Amino acid sequence: MKRKNPYLADEAGFYGKFGGAFIPEMLYPNIENLKQHYIKIIEEDSFQKELNNLLKDYVGRPTPLYFAERMSEKYAAKIYLKREDLCHTGAHKINNTIGQILLAKRLGKKRIIAETGAGQHGVATATACALMGMECIIYMGAVDIKRQAPNVSRMKMLGAKVIPANSGSKTLKDATNEAIRDWISNPENTHYIIGSVVGPHPYPDLVARFQAIISKETKAQLLEKEGRENPDYVIACVGGGSNAAGLYYHYLDQKDVQIIAVEAAGKGILTNKSAATTALGKEGIIHGSKTLLMQNPDGQITEPYSISAGLDYPGIGPMHAHLFESGRAKFVSITDENAMLAGLELSKTEGIIPAIETAHAFAIFKEMKFKKDDVLVFNLSGRGDKDLQTYIDYFEF
Amino acid sequence: MNNRINEKLNKEGKILSIYFTAGFPRLEDTRKVMLSLQKAGVDMLEIGLPYSDPLADGPTIQESSTAALKNGMSSQKLFEQLEGIRNEIHIPLIVMGYFNAMLQFGVEAFCKKCFELGIDGIIMPDLPLEIYQKEYRGIFEKYNLHNIFLITPQTSQERIRLMDEVSNSFIYMVSSASTTGSNAGFGKEHMQYFERIAKMNLKNKLVVGFGIKDEETFMQATKFTKGSIIGSAFIKHLSKNGIKSIPDFVKTIKS
Ligand SMILES: Cc1ncc(COP(=O)(O)O)c(C=O)c1O
Numbered sequence: 001m002k003r004k005n006p007y008l009a010d011e012a013g014f015y016g017k018f019g020g021a022f023i024p025e026m027l028y029p030n031i032e033n034l035k036q037h038y039i040k041i042i043e044e045d046s047f048q049k050e051l052n053n054l055l056k057d058y059v060g061r062p063t064p065l066y067f068a069e070r071m072s073e074k075y076a077a078k079i080y081l082k083r084e085d086l087c088h089t090g091a092h093k094i095n096n097t098i099g100q101i102l103l104a105k106r107l108g109k110k111r112i113i114a115e116t117g118a119g120q121h122g123v124a125t126a127t128a129c130a131l132m133g134m135e136c137i138i139y140m141g142a143v144d145i146k147r148q149a150p151n152v153s154r155m156k157m158l159g160a161k162v163i164p165a166n167s168g169s170k171t172l173k174d175a176t177n178e179a180i181r182d183w184i185s186n187p188e189n190t191h192y193i194i195g196s197v198v199g200p201h202p203y204p205d206l207v208a209r210f211q212a213i214i215s216k217e218t219k220a221q222l223l224e225k226e227g228r229e230n231p232d233y234v235i236a237c238v239g240g241g242s243n244a245a246g247l248y249y250h251y252l253d254q255k256d257v258q259i260i261a262v263e264a265a266g267k268g269i270l271t272n273k274s275a276a277t278t279a280l281g282k283e284g285i286i287h288g289s290k291t292l293l294m295q296n297p298d299g300q301i302t303e304p305y306s307i308s309a310g311l312d313y314p315g316i317g318p319m320h321a322h323l324f325e326s327g328r329a330k331f332v333s334i335t336d337e338n339a340m341l342a343g344l345e346l347s348k349t350e351g352i353i354p355a356i357e358t359a360h361a362f363a364i365f366k367e368m369k370f371k372k373d374d375v376l377v378f379n380l381s382g383r384g385d386k387d388l389q390t391y392i393d394y395f396e397f
Numbered sequence: 398m399n400n401r402i403n404e405k406l407n408k409e410g411k412i413l414s415i416y417f418t419a420g421f422p423r424l425e426d427t428r429k430v431m432l433s434l435q436k437a438g439v440d441m442l443e444i445g446l447p448y449s450d451p452l453a454d455g456p457t458i459q460e461s462s463t464a465a466l467k468n469g470m471s472s473q474k475l476f477e478q479l480e481g482i483r484n485e486i487h488i489p490l491i492v493m494g495y496f497n498a499m500l501q502f503g504v505e506a507f508c509k510k511c512f513e514l515g516i517d518g519i520i521m522p523d524l525p526l527e528i529y530q531k532e533y534r535g536i537f538e539k540y541n542l543h544n545i546f547l548i549t550p551q552t553s554q555e556r557i558r559l560m561d562e563v564s565n566s567f568i569y570m571v572s573s574a575s576t577t578g579s580n581a582g583f584g585k586e587h588m589q590y591f592e593r594i595a596k597m598n599l600k601n602k603l604v605v606g607f608g609i610k611d612e613e614t615f616m617q618a619t620k621f622t623k624g625s626i627i628g629s630a631f632i633k634h635l636s637k638n639g640i641k642s643i644p645d646f647v648k649t650i651k652s
Contacts, residue, residue: 022496024453024522025547026571028556167459168449180452185575187551285497285523286450298471299501300449 007252007319007328008208013201016326019318021200023288026184030192033107035202041106042099042209054098058131059088061095061213065221065377070349077370080231081352081380082218082247091355091382092211092243093124097193099210101128104191111135111190115165115179117144117172117239118309118357119151120382121195126160128193136160139178141171144309151386169303172313176287196240197317200288204245204317211246218377219250226375233370235260236379237360238331239275239310241317243381248329258330260368261320262361264306265333275304276333277316278324286315292324307336307390308356310382338363340394343384355382356390398541400517401489402566405440406602412624413615413651414441414604415631416493418461419478420470421447422636427478428485429640435488437647442486443520443626446475446494453522455578457629461636472502476510483515491518491545499524505536512540518566520545526560534563545569550590554597561599569626570594570605572618578629579608583617595621615650 004010013019013035021031041047055061063083072079084092097114104112112134116122122138129136138155142164145152155162168174176199183192197204197211219229234251236244238261251257266274274280281292284299293315294302304314316324323329334342343359346352354362358381370376384391391397405412415434419427431442447462447470454462475492482490492511499507499521511519519542524533529544537544543566548557550573560568572587573579594603605618606626618625627650634646 020528021525022523022528023525025525025552026453026522026549026574026576028525029549029551029553167456168463173450177450177452181455181576184453187549187574282501284500285495288452288523295497295501297501298473299498300466300471301497 005253007323009201009205009319013205015318015322018291018321019201019204020290021288022285022290023200024184026187027180027200030183030187031200037107038103038202038206041103047102047106051099051102055095055213059094059098060086062217062221063087065218065225067225068350071346074349075365075370076372077374077376080222080375080377082214082377084214084243084379084381085352085354085358085383089120089124089127090385091120091124092214092246092379093121093195094127095213095246096195096207096210096242097121097124097128100191100193100206101132101134104134104193105132107191109189109191111137111186112193113137113139113179113182113190114193114195115139115172115175116195117141117175117312118386119144119148119155120310120386122160122162123151123154123158125193126155126158129160130158137182138162139165139175139182141165141169141175143170144172144175148309148386172309173301180287196242197245197319198240198287198289198315204289204319207242208245208249208319211242212249214243214246214379215248215250218247222375222377230254230257231375231377233258233260233374233376235262235361235364235376237262237311237357237381238316238320239313239357240315241320243379245317245319247377247379252328259323259328260364261323261329261331262364263331263333264308264311264339264360265335266305266307268335269333273305275306275311275313277314278331279333281315289318291315291318291321307339308360310355310357311360332364332367334360334363334367338366340391343391344395352380353384354380355384356387358382400541400543402441402517402543405489406567406623411619412440412604414443414624414626415439416443416445416626416628417631417635418445418447418458418465419475420465420468421461422464424468424470426640427475428482430635430643431482431486433640433643434647435486437644438651439488439647440624441489441491443491443493443628444475446472446492446498448495448498451495453576455576455629457578457632461632472498472507476514479514489517490515491520492516493520496521496524504533508536508540508542511542516542518543518545520569522547526563530563547571548594549574557594557597557599561601564601567602567604567623568599570603570622572605572608575607577607580610581608583608583614588617588620591618591621612650
């Protein structure tokens, strides 16, 4: 038997002390159904075949592992970029939505719901639904609907119904609440495609498995380019943590690989306008998962802030909370300003405009020094088209 | 161990329980609302501890919770307001909230405080049966607090039996697959569900909640069960008509 990987979920969905399923009874049958079937279904040959075909011909996988020569020169290290920005719809999110929609079909579900912040997961879900001819309802905070208008139009064009979440801060957390409430009211025909490695078990594990393709490909590609599967560092931004989970997955138990997670500090961790969960959070429960989250002493969840809508979440997935607490990963927080500058730098140095979420990861050079022969793999989780207006406003182009 | 909830359940007649949000409409209204409800003849109270992200609640309770939090309500504040409450309130009291609030206060400290104040039961919709049994049952029992479980039309018989075994008060029957505050009324399907569960002959009595809003839905919900719980409809009435009109509301349900 294979030794159990201590950084993956146990049977009850716990990563160390984090995870589990703290859900109202109304969700129990749905979650239980998913829990009973998901591994069996996704390990079936026919499932794998259908998934791999779609990933190849529809999503455009494998995505390249690109050696960023000029960045490497500038920072005196070997810098590789895993090009998830080249996926169909422009981010890693679609790896998960294609996987989950195939799962939903096999579970006999007819109606898909999802939450979205920046709109990337909403677009990736709407795309998968269009592809499969399924009904699609996207919950999006009323504030985000305003600040991410082009993605709202994309979702609508793809046939999705976008419903504004008007509760709380009217952003990602609230959209997630609304999606969960919808699922409570539609327990039989509906599947909830959650957009990150968050939520009740089995979601964090399910989403991580669908994103794990990122590190699976990276291993083979790095072997080809560097003659070794393992880099010295893997670096990714963390909102809920799905692109990071994908890049880390096959390296979790490889002790020679250092894991770096980059959170959004917003205007700074001491300013009250931040989304740096490990710096500011405490153990608690959010969206059915025991994890680290930003909250007041009374346990009320506080409103996060980040310039990037995709990192504007007050928690992180339980896998990441465990990576943090166990010391397996190093967490760094990056301000809006440094993220924006890093986004601009990558654009000018390599000709790649990254999503602002992704840009946070590239600001790591402000915080850490690397050795000349260190091999670094960044997850270039998404492209910056959706953020153009924010870049324009920020730099006054 | 039995407490006021069991005593009430063992008496003749149907039970009307009212859920209200603590600290709403104004922070200092908690006690006034309780006294008025007791005086109007309500049999049991669910004190809603407001939460920022109440997943099982519809818009009405979300809004009252947001307002209460803005007013300054918190676990600590509620416990302060309930100091000496048993000198005035004699009907069973249940605290209903979300588990994170309890976790941050400290589960044992929270239970101890409830016990000292004379609280009889706890409803935490997002504290699942399995985790309760494994980690917290001992603490709840030490402080003689009944933990009340929810079931829905989708809950399996097997699971209901398990909850029945672990419970020592009543089973909270959620009337349909929905969050609180549904306005749809009850049809044949609901009645069949109420009857189906009643026929299981559980050791615990059944109390129905979610979607009860008037005399008609109260009568339907209690046809096969011991009682029912009204939340959103009461909060709507309270928001619109104020504390003075609480007796009028109760009269329309249970004359
Ligand atoms: C491009 C991109 N990267 C990262 C994220 C953050 O999500 P996660 O941490 O789940 O990868 C998002 C979320 O919208 C995104 O669009």
